[in-house]
Structures are given as structure tokens and as C-alpha cells.
Amino acid sequence: MNLAQPSTGNPIFQFLGALTIQGSTASGIFRINDPQSSPPCIPANQDIPFTGSIDSNNLLTLTSASFSGSVATLKIQLPLSTIGSTVSSANGTAQVIGGPCAVASSTIGAEFVPPITGTFTGTLYSSDRSVSGPTTIILTQSPANADGQFPLSGSITFSSSGCTLSSTLTGMITGPFLKFAYSLPAPSDAIAVVGLSPGMDFSIYVASSTSSCASGFYQGAFTRQ
Incomplete structure (x- = not known):
């Protein structure tokens, strides 16, 4: 609410x-x-x-x-x-x-504020638009905890040419605001969701030691399936 x-x-x-x-x-x-x-x-x-x-x-x-x-x-x-x-x-x-x-x-x-549980798909773009790829985010919202907040869990899978990364997600929903628990990963094959706007625009950080997985921030709009 x-x-x-x-x-x-x-x-x-x-x-x-x-x-x-x-x-x-x-x-x-x-x-x-x-x-x-x-x-x-x-x-x-x-x-x-x-x-x-x-x-x-x-x-x-x-x-x-x-x-x-x-x-x-x-x-x-x-x-x-x-x-x-x-x-x-x-x-x-x-x-x-x-x-x-x-x-x-x-x-x-x-x-x-309706539950956010669902599967969301979209395309992520690097900040310079040189790299892009289809992405799937699966989110599950749990009932409210004792603080009136709603725990969130899920997963994300990102693919681009020669690169596929997946990661689990945890977070918390307070009213219309969704906050993911994250830390920017060290340069290894990892991915973290660092932000979400009300329009289902995700901000993603990719860190990878694989040259085909260009490290950096990615953004994209997603739709619920």
C-alpha cells in the first residue's frame, strides 16, 4: 500500500x-x-x-x-x-x-500495489549500445514480513553473442519501491540487478572475465509475460 x-x-x-x-x-x-x-x-x-x-x-x-x-x-x-x-x-x-x-x-x-510475482523479458543494452542481448527475470514476492515489507526472490539470465550469465536475486518491496540486495561483483562471470524503476526499466551490472561478456552497466525495459 x-x-x-x-x-x-x-x-x-x-x-x-x-x-x-x-x-x-x-x-x-x-x-x-x-x-x-x-x-x-x-x-x-x-x-x-x-x-x-x-x-x-x-x-x-x-x-x-x-x-x-x-x-x-x-x-x-x-x-x-x-x-x-x-x-x-x-x-x-x-x-x-x-x-x-x-x-x-x-x-x-x-x-x-499489486504483487510483482511473474516472468519478465526484455533486451538489455550496454551504456554505449555496442552490446545487447535478450534477458529473462523471474521474480517471486512473499507475504509481508513483520515490518510491512515484502521479501523478493528470483533469478536473471542474460545472453549476448558468445555470452550467457545467470544469477539468483533477493530483495525487498516497500510500497511501490523495489530494492535488490546486491554487491557489484568482482571481474568474473557474474551479474547483479542494481535498480528498477516503476516502468519495469532494470539497471544491470555485468562483470565478466570473458571478453565476449563485456563488463559494465546495462539497461532495458521489460514486460511481464
């Missing part, structure tokens, strides 16, 4: 995490994200529990536990509306009272 304020200047830009709804009862764990605030009003890895309910008018109200002296209240008008083929969203309001994270009542957008 991604809850974002369209306005800037507030100490909280987004609440990101996992929300569970059973009947009319809701609970979740969120973290804040505000790349514009330095330092942020609370640590980015601090978990914030929320509980709430859905009333007879389909209004979801979530209230947080106290975090650094602040208490957040989120109101989201259900149901979610589908935009395009993948995005489901709704509008609402957010207010944070007290503490360093205080925010006056503001309009927010709530977005359901």
Missing part, C-alpha cells in the same frame, strides 16, 4: 507498507518516506502500526500508534478505482498531530 500526499513541504510525503482488511477491521504496518526532508522526522526504518475500521459509508479510518510523539489519522474513501490495467487507487485525507512529524489535514492518494 502506498499513501502519498500530492503537496510538498510536509515532513511526511508517503506512508508505505502492508495493510490487512478482515471484514470491517483493518490493521497494518507502515514506514514513512520523504526524500525531501533531511533528516526525516523519524528514521525511515521505523515501523508504525495502524489499526482501524470501515464504516457503513465505506470510509476506511486508520489511526497510528504514537511515533516520536506524533499520531497519524488516515481516512480513505473506498472502494479503490482501477486506473489502466494495474493501478487501483482511492482518495482521502491524512492528519498527523503532535511531534516533529505534525501535518495539517491534507488530501492524499491511496494506491494498492
